[in-house]
Amino acid sequence: MASTRYFALIPAAGIGARVGAGCPKQYLPLAGKAMLLHVLETFAAAPAIAHCFLVVSAGDAYIDEVLASAPQLRTRVTVLLNGGATRHASVSNGLQAMRAQVEDADWVLVHDAARPGLTVALIDKLIAELRDDPVGGLLALPVVDTLKRGNANGRVAATVPRAGLWGAQTPQMFRYALLRRALEEVAEVTDEASAIEALGLAPRLVEGSVRNFKVTLPQDIPLAELLLKGLS
Numbered sequence: 283m284a285s286t287r288y289f290a291l292i293p294a295a296g297i298g299a300r301v302g303a304g305c306p307k308q309y310l311p312l313a314g315k316a317m318l319l320h321v322l323e324t325f326a327a328a329p330a331i332a333h334c335f336l337v338v339s340a341g342d343a344y345i346d347e348v349l350a351s352a353p354q355l356r357t358r359v360t361v362l363l364n365g366g367a368t369r370h371a372s373v374s375n376g377l378q379a380m381r382a383q384v385e386d387a388d389w390v391l392v393h394d395a396a397r398p399g400l401t402v403a404l405i406d407k408l409i410a411e412l413r414d415d416p417v418g419g420l421l422a423l424p425v426v427d428t429l430k431r432g433n434a435n436g437r438v439a440a441t442v443p444r445a446g447l448w449g450a451q452t453p454q455m456f457r458y459a460l461l462r463r464a465l466e467e468v469a470e471v472t473d474e475a476s477a478i479e480a481l482g483l484a485p486r487l488v489e490g491s492v493r494n495f496k497v498t499l500p501q502d503i504p505l506a507e508l509l510l511k512g513l514s
């Protein structure tokens with residue numbers, strides 16, 4: 283029986299509206315290279331990762347130039363020009379396009395192109411924790427702030443108990459066939475674990491890192507820049 287393999291699937295077909303830059307945020311320069319390139323280079327450097335699949339929008343005008351600057355990625359990354367209108371659709375489309383190269387029992391690590399602080403060590407940690415797990419799971423961080431629910435007037439309506447709460451990160455790691463089925467059967471979800479939960483399964487929480495934060499708002503850009511300058 284062929285040994286189980288680990289594939290990366292990177293949804294990178296968003297427009298970065300909340301950052302509001304002149305280009306999709308995954309192409310913004312951070313520490314001298316595009317945000318997406320940091321992610322691709324990290325997965326390419328991870329010995330456990332068999333191959334990376336990258337989902338970009340059909341009209342993406344940036345990816346060719348980015349990959350031309352990184353010829354070492356040519357054999358490690360396949361670009362899929364089938365991004366969808368939502369992250370869920372992009373991931374589903376990517377999984378569908380991978381079917382000829384991936385076995386049902388292979389693991390897929392879905393990672394946001396908007397989380398450039400990921401490290402090989404975090405990838406290796408997730409795989410080590412989940413490789414024998416019956417479900418799979420995700421990197422996540424326990425909530426450390428007191429949480430408030432706001433009302434329409436911008437005032438506190440309630441304090442939300444934070445015990446047991448985690449903030450989901452990525453990669454989220456599940457077996458190929460299970461993940462495809464879960465995403466096909468569920469309505470719109472914002473992460474892969476939600477689709478697995480909708481099947482009645484309980485993904486495993488693996489502690490991630492603050493450096494693996496998602497670049498979402500303008501103030502995240504200088505933070506990511508500082509982080510990546512320190513990492514390189």
Ligand SMILES: Nc1ccn([C@@H]2O[C@H](COP(=O)(O)OP(=O)(O)OP(=O)(O)O)[C@@H](O)[C@H]2O)c(=O)n1
Nearest residue numbers: 293294295296297298299300367368372395396
């Ligand atoms: N239709 C979409 C929307 C998002 N993504 C990807 O999903 C990841 C996380 O999404 P998010 O941070 O929301 O990125 P954007 O959708 O680009 O941001 P915004 O919501 O501000 O437009 C990103 O790598 C983004 O490129 C995607 O592949 N396809």
Ligand SMILES: C[C@](O)(CO)[C@H](O)COP(=O)(O)O
Nearest residue numbers: 369394450451452472473496
């Ligand atoms: C997948 C994710 O990063 C987990 O926290 C998050 O759900 C993505 O949300 P977004 O609105 O698509 O950035």
